[in-house]
Amino acid sequence: MDIQFAILGLLDAQPRSGYDLKKIIAESDLFYWSGNNNQIYNSLVSLHNAGLVSVETFQQESLPPRKVYSITPAGQSELRQWLLTDPEPPEIRDPFLIQLAWADQLHGDELDAILARYAVEITILLKMRQAKQQRPAISPQRSPREKFLWKRIEENLAGIYQRELEWVNALRQDLREQYHNRTE
Amino acid sequence: MDIQFAILGLLDAQPRSGYDLKKIIAESDLFYWSGNNNQIYNSLVSLHNAGLVSVETFQQESLPPRKVYSITPAGQSELRQWLLTDPEPPEIRDPFLIQLAWADQLHGDELDAILARYAVEITILLKMRQAKQQRPAISPQRSPREKFLWKRIEENLAGIYQRELEWVNALRQDLREQYHNRTE
């Protein structure tokens, strides 16, 4: 998967500048990239070279010119084709699980402490997720169905943290019961 | 997070060669890297330079020499210190959700088709996960608690796919009911 298709979709919803895209991607969980300039500005250049987007430059006084990109018909057909390609599975990278894999050398309270810290971390992320879900998102809402799909996508993202939180809490509980939170 | 700590933990359980590590990492979901030579052999060199592992070379007839790495006391204390560092949150990268975010331009049956393909994909991954859970894993099992922790880690990994599958199935069901699987 390529950030290009994320950008193409965002431009299909409405024309935007590189700076607009950067902000959206940096704040989004769905568009999981960091939102750094390098990637976005270069992607826009190569999308332009491929004829998938067009640019319009607006001169501004005392500010650098604002370059607003729009999707072209070629870009739209490229996007549509991509929508029909084989879905990729999600990538899961949870370094904490590796930490836990070697954590048996910690004693009970140390182990519970890092589990607690993990739970706090996840709780914060979940809260941030839910906050984003409240305020008007970048969701296009071009049709009731699109609005519905975006709602479900956001629920999916929240669900990931929800499940993780339940998992870690159950684990803490069971460790407490089975090992009374101390090794020998 | 660094692959170095994954390697350090694996070597703490028992001495292994680069080739051993490569196989473990390539097949593992927990150790989420591809298991390519470059990364592993270079990591071993730098771990060795840092004095965190030691090497013993075993000459073999008609095969290249086997270099078996062991963790050093310095390596063990480095590992233990890392275990106490702040847990990192999981990284979720689900390109399919981006595909779905722009998928409103598909009509009902096209949309259901890609959702179905995603469900198949996830089902396969879940089955593979469960298969791995059956056969004797690389789980160290140095104590009952370690065995327990590894079981929970594996359940976590399976749970991710499980939840995703439930989510996509519920979505398909609701689309069928609400939109009768066709747009105008």
Added chain:
DNA sequence: CTTGTCATGTAAGAGGTTACATGATTCG
């Protein structure tokens, strides 16, 4: 008076992937 926003762009480097190279042995 510093921090944040607007707005573009570049540079350097970490991290990660695929593929290549070698070469004997075993399995189907």
Added chain:
DNA sequence: CGAATCATGTAACCTCTTACATGACAAG
């Protein structure tokens, strides 16, 4: 007879990240 396993290592490359550079204006 071709493919897989054992076992090391290198090369080329892509992706992505942090940080830098410029410069005006507004807000606290």
